[in-house]
Amino acid sequence: MRRVALRGLLARKTRLALTALAVALGVTLISGTYVFTDTIDASFDRIFSAAYKGADVVITPNDDVALSESSDDLPPIEGAVLDRIERIEGVENVEGSIFDQGGTFLTKKGEPFAAQGPKFVASAFDDERFGGFSYAEGRRPRTPDEVAIDKATARREGFSVGDSFEIQAEAPKQAYTISGLTQVAGVDSYGGAAVAQLTLPEAQRVTGKQGKYDEIDLAVAKGQDADAVSAAIRAALPKNVDVRTGAAEAADRTGEISDDLGFLQTGLLAFAGVSLFVGAFIIFNTFSITVAQRAREFALLRTLGASRPQVLRAVLGEGVVLGVLGSVVGLGLGILVASGLRALFKAFGFELPSTGTVLEPRTVYVSLGVGVVVTLAACLTPALRATRVPPVAALREGVALPASRSSRLAFPLALVLTGLGVAAMSVGLFAGLEESPALLLVGLGAGATFLGVALLSPRLVGPIASVIGRPIEALFGVTGRLARENTVRQPGRTAVTAAALMIGVALVTFATIFAAGGKSTIDAAIDAGLRGQAVLQNQDGFSPFAAGATRRVAELDGVERVAAVRFVQARVEGEGLAVSGVDTEAFPALYRTALPPLGDDSVAVSEDYAEQQGIRVGDTVALTTATAKRLELRVAGIVEDKGRLLDELTVSNDVVARDFGQRKDSLVIVGYSPGKATKAAIDNAIKADFPQVEALTAEEFKDDAAGQVDQLLVLVYALLTLTVIVAMFGIVNTLVLSVTERTRELGMLRAIGTSRRQIRRVIRYEAVITAQIGGVLGILLGLLLALLVTRTIDDFSLAIPYGLLLGLFLAAGAAGILAAVLPARRASRLNVLEALAYE
């Protein structure tokens, strides 16, 4: 029996390859994701291990409050802390350093770096044991006008030792001479970031951290116990710093990166899941068709004495071989794709480090396991059907498989499944659950809905095909007619093929509508809130920037007022919470909201948060800031913010500066009378000294936001393309099988004078109709999904992009055309005489 299984597979290599690919692509994304994230993890592990190898104890600002998982943007440690450490017994050497994110480096042309990776202004260490940097060329900076930059950045931007290098951070722009090029742990790049080392005092000056440190490293004297010294230090220092051993700090940093990547990993694996789900449809369909085609063979085996379990094993055996084959190919492709993913992210401006591909055993287990299980699950039903072929069928011509119980139950099951799916999504969306169970429910609900509609679709294929097929038939006559008839010939087969594409189209539709709605919501919010004529922001769109730029603009002729907004974090009852700081005088004039006057100890609370927490005016909100200060603020008002700029809590910028340690501005609204000042004038005023800051008019600000949405959308499209490709393989596979089945018909058509081109058309239009059935169903489901999900978002302006959806429908047809190329060619090249003699 094993031989029967293998023979079945090898007999049709194209089918084998196409079906294996259906699994392989999903597995590719799984293994690619793991290899990708593991490789990055390993690179950072290596970098951080090297960076903290020489430091026995590391003191950093307390990062409990930081919402962003990165500890690079915390308020610095006071200089007095270093003095206190020096006096502790057992400390051999101690050194404070700067490692500040938020500076801007200029290219040789004087423009900010185009690459979006983080940029750090750092201080060079006196003690070579600390920091982990080595100098691949030149030497460390010794005078305030010298800088050492990482070798990768130097290479990318074309700098070498002796060149001039410009930095702008808190202080206005300044030029330095490159004294050396750095490496960490023998690697040119510091995890994809650009690092510029200055002397400590210069680094402190440039970053506005005079007399302060971002980190303090120390070495313990010989014979002293690091843990004991560490404990003594801990006891002597305030609560707003963390004291860890070098190893623990390295592990902590690596952990932060892993956490950040975890999000990415989950996202990518979700896409892999979708792709495998679609792959399962393809496998199911292929096995259903081939089992039907081989019914006589199974019947013959039964008459020869094969038992049902033996037939089952023969078919499942094919599944195992296919699953293993697909998974192994997927695993291999994934390793290749990992570098492709890096290129993709790099293209979007996130350059990620790598020090050599990492293949964890887990990657292998999961890839192979998931691939095989999905394949087996998908071919179980067809395998069971194969066992039901009665032995007598071997003797009869044209056996039809007996209708199984499952196929009789398909319709009610489909209705129930669809209903359950929509219900699960609704519960997930509207029942106010925790985020992860809610997301899980929505995901499972969407899956069930897809499956339900797929099961329903055999009944929908006929009607949809006749609507879509009409114009094709009218335009192309008999070829169109044959194509349409062929799609409805075995509605189940067409339905599953179309359903596979439907899933991809539904998700693309959802993402498209969601993004379009998101953009118009942002537009509406900006219109509703913004009263200024322009805004200032960092060119990356989110990082805070030096308040000096704001002051410069405020002093400009014709500018009436500026309102700086700062975004920080706090902890309230253990929960992280976003806090915005505003300029209490200028803000109300430049932004439409009824903000109450905010003093040194008052806070405004957003409507939603107030409602959720039952907060009323006059209540007290207790919070902990990033500098570990505890504040008790009186609620001065509840704010309705149509512009969605403000966070849950809003305080004055004075409070932000004093208690949160944030002196940089995140967004600045500028008000001027159009006749007296211009955006160009503002740009001119800041360009030279604050090149990372850009001024945008309200319209440009909207476009900028839309651009960011679009960028994300493109990434989502790219990942969904994989799903669509799998579905296209499904179309190819179904068509190839159908062409085989209809060999005799095709031979007859050719004999009576149908041209090759006409034959190709029949196949092509069949593919187009099938794909467009998937397109229609997918667009409708995507709409449903978008309607449901956007209902949970307040004031979401749902704008259905009809043009785009029409485009999507046509694109589905184009996918069909592409998928038809191979089967159509096969069909048209059939030898007429052999085809006529085909059994």
Added chain:
Amino acid sequence: MIVTATGLTRSYGTGEATVRALAGVDVEFPAGAFTAIMGPSGSGKSTLMHLLAGLDRPTSGSVVLAGTELADLGDKELTTLRRDKVGFIFQSFNLLPVLSAEENILLPLSIAGREADQPWVDRLIDAIGLRDRLGHRPAELSGGQQQRVAVARALASRPAVVFADEPTGNLDSKTSTEVMELLRRCVDEFGQTIVMVTHDPRAAAYADRLVQLEDGRIVRDGAPGAAAGTSRSDAVTHGV
């Protein structure tokens, strides 16, 4: 002459394994004649028919169909020629299951993108006697009915010649008779030229002329009456 074959040979395979399916055949088919080709299995009947119909190319020799030398034609032109000048009737009917009987009949015209000659189609439908079943799909018709539809399809585009390969091979004797009577009528009433390969002497009896093949050569050519049991000795190679 509608079809003329001269010095026709066809070999399969090369070297030792060469099989000569046709070993030099000269034959002509005049307009309006109903010719039956008979011979033992493997004698080259199907091969001859395929060559005459432009479905296959000879190893040597020539076929002229309705004034056109087939050797000069490319695949595209051969296809067009088959579409416009040739009708086919197959042993296994070969109707398209997705089309109704009427659509099957009109298929050659649809493929050519031509308007149906309605009075002609009506005559054909009356001739096959299936006017009340025109909307049915092949699966809903009996074998004999299906073959009658196939006959109408073969004649729909008024081809110069109809080739039939064992048209009664899948039918019982009663329906065979129906189909043969229909073919005979097509010759008598419409002047259709028909070339039919058959095993069945009773079918051959409906023809005007019988060509007997053996080992890839014509061993007898004459009226069907004197048919069957012919031997090499009375081989005639030419003429009616």
